[in-house]
Amino acid sequence: MRAQGKHIKISSILTHLYFWALVLMIISIPLSRFMMSVAQFTLSGIMILEFMSLENVRKFIGRYPFYILIFIIIPAAIYWTYESLVQIFKKFLRKENLPAIVFLSLFILHLIGLLFTVDFDYALKDLRVKLPLFVLPIVLTVSKPLNRRQFHSLMLFFVGAVLAGTLISTYILFTQDINNLREISIFISHIRFSLLIGIAIFTLAYFATGQAGYGRLLRMLFLVLIAWFCLYMVVSASITGIVVLFIALFVIAVHYTLKKRNLYSRMATVILLLAPVIIMVFIMGIVTDVYKMNKVDFSGLDKQTEQGTLYWHDTTNLQTENGHFVWIYVATDELREA
Template sequence: MADSRSDIFHKLKYPAVIALAIIGIVFSKWLLSVSQFLLLFAVLSDRRSRMRLLEAFRSPLVLSLISVYLLYLAGLLWTSDMKYGLKDVLNKFPMMVFPVLFYAAGPLPKKTAVYLILFFTGCVALLSIISLVNLYLSPVIPERIAIGQSHIRFSLLICLSILMLIHFSDLKEKWFRFSFIPVILVLLYFLFMLESFTGYVVIFMLACFLPFIYRHKIRNTAVRISIIGLLILIVSTALWGIYDVKRNCFPEISKVDADTLEQTTINGYYYQHDTETMLSENGNQVYLFVQEMEMVNAWNHRSSKKIEMNSACSPATNVLMRYLSSKGLRKDSLGVYSLSDQDIKYIEEGYSNYLLPHFDPYRARIYRFLWELNSYRCTGDPSGHSLTQRFEFWRAAVRLIEKHPVFGVGTGDINQAFKDEYDILNSKLKPEYRLRSHNQFLSVAVALGFAGLLVFLFSLTAPFLLHKIPDRKLYIGFIFIFLLSMLNEDTLETQVGVTFYALFNSFLLFILPSNPKSEDEKE
């Protein structure tokens, strides 16, 4: 009886711990941390795994995968902020844990490994459904739709789930064949609702990329033509969305002469005309025909959400002025009284353009992107704008790399180095928006120099050079998603991001077997 229990424990320990890590990466950071300790316990409890644990540190592939983490450890030697440095290497610990311990665990049976992958897609779909229900019960901004998750990180989990479902679409199980298309549709819809620019880019690139990877699976000519037609539809729809928003919301405007403009309101108060700031909504300049006193008094008469006088820089005043401009109305009492009750409600909800409530999530995200570009072009201040802030982040990062090209500023000094560089640049970014590079390649180069960047790039290519990848197409798809995510995000600087890479990279290399029955798997 004891032997039977022991056999069950050894058979289920790795699937159970990996399933716990999967639940953790989707639902709970705490479980994510616990799963790593349990994985270590599972390895140490097995004699064969203990032997493989020692072998892991002689494996060229494992050493290449953990080399980046070891370099971050070494980076503590030339850092002055040891507290931040230790916090950073602790955050990146999954880059050490999963390659070593998954190598020690060895491949699981093919069916078990595939079911774990499908379990992951099910968890992502479940959180998507729960979040959608919560959204309709209690509406929130797109960035907070995914419960307990960053909308950017979760968009990557969705894209990976869709890739995995497509990859295993030829599974024979009836329940899977019945459910995988509805699950993909749910994931696509939720990704659409997230308004994650990163997610949109990744899924768009995947749509273009996957047919080339899986072209040998598609033997039916009609299916091939349908896929090509679908690709053309996706590309044309995406481009049309950009064109439609640009045409309606951001047409080209010409500079006007203030002397040619009407100077007073219907009540005799003088307008303010800022002809230098060319910010516009639907072709109407925001800072022309502004009479703040009239506008605010009229607004406070019509709305329960009051605006204080002389608050021209407040978000509420800004939204009101932009909304009035989008309708071609002046920023005075007459303009406010010309608004409908529905317009008042939209402004109270934060809509800055009367077209926005009627946009789908994709066009709403494109609108925000184009507004950020327009604002940055007109004012040079990207503060609070997630996309254009990155231009300033990247500028500071490049300057830091130029100053510390070989070994970087050190693991712990990267935050302070960015703060100092923004001061040197006299950046218009407000202090609360002065962040790191939001590009993983630049982040590595800033912290560890070109030496660290070369090691990082080698670690990404090492599986193709040093290892027979069990499922090459699936692995290429995963790396493709990961590489895209690093172009505009510090993917490895958050717990979910670093675990996303370390967990799935190691799983696809060491846990997923290359054949239906791996020679290494236990009976």
């Protein structure tokens, strides 16, 4: 009974460690590549321990004196890890896991590609980037699935991390001299960040419904966060994220429209769908015009006008109008005469 109690306690500890490692991973997606890697290795270690017979390990350690364990513990640990990996892959390689196996095969294709590459430095870097394709399908399918409450908590941590990323980017936008809006996304690519914002928006949209089981105040907070994320995407001119967001909204709207049998309900849904799309396209056109910059070779600017008046070029001022730099080709004398 005591051994069984210890086993249950260790299993409970590993379950909690697994959840918090997932939290570390999901908040690292928009904020830290390094911590993302740390979380993946942590999850892998927890998974190996979960399938390892810890009771046999305890008995093995208690069987030998310390001076002998120093020499045999490493080979024994390698053997225990091997046994654990065998059990993991036995559980993973099942028909029910076919989608996860497909994801894993993408990583295997990259491994096979090493046979044909001449740039091993780039190949190894690419494998490191693609490592989640190997680790996550195995970890998420063989470990104990999260319950509803844990999953909601995990997604709220993700939303919080995305919110932190948008606040930091907004602070950079208003406090630093930015030449390109892409520079405000300091943690990951601005395109990837905009896609993560889209995921956060849909997550909050679900949580804002009554089905998720949250109170009225929390649902109102979720709606405020949705509005903030949408505003951020417009201000940061995240074209890719906005396009993907509207494509997803369109697919969802079509799905629910086809479910409705009433013709007027279908027409109303289509109108409600098209109205924000048209408005957003109009707004994005304005935003694009504001931030558009035509390429100019500052070293080849004309020195004087046709009348011989010297031009004044302020190449440090990046203010534009319809994509044209305002403070180049300025001839003040001719402007006064005009």
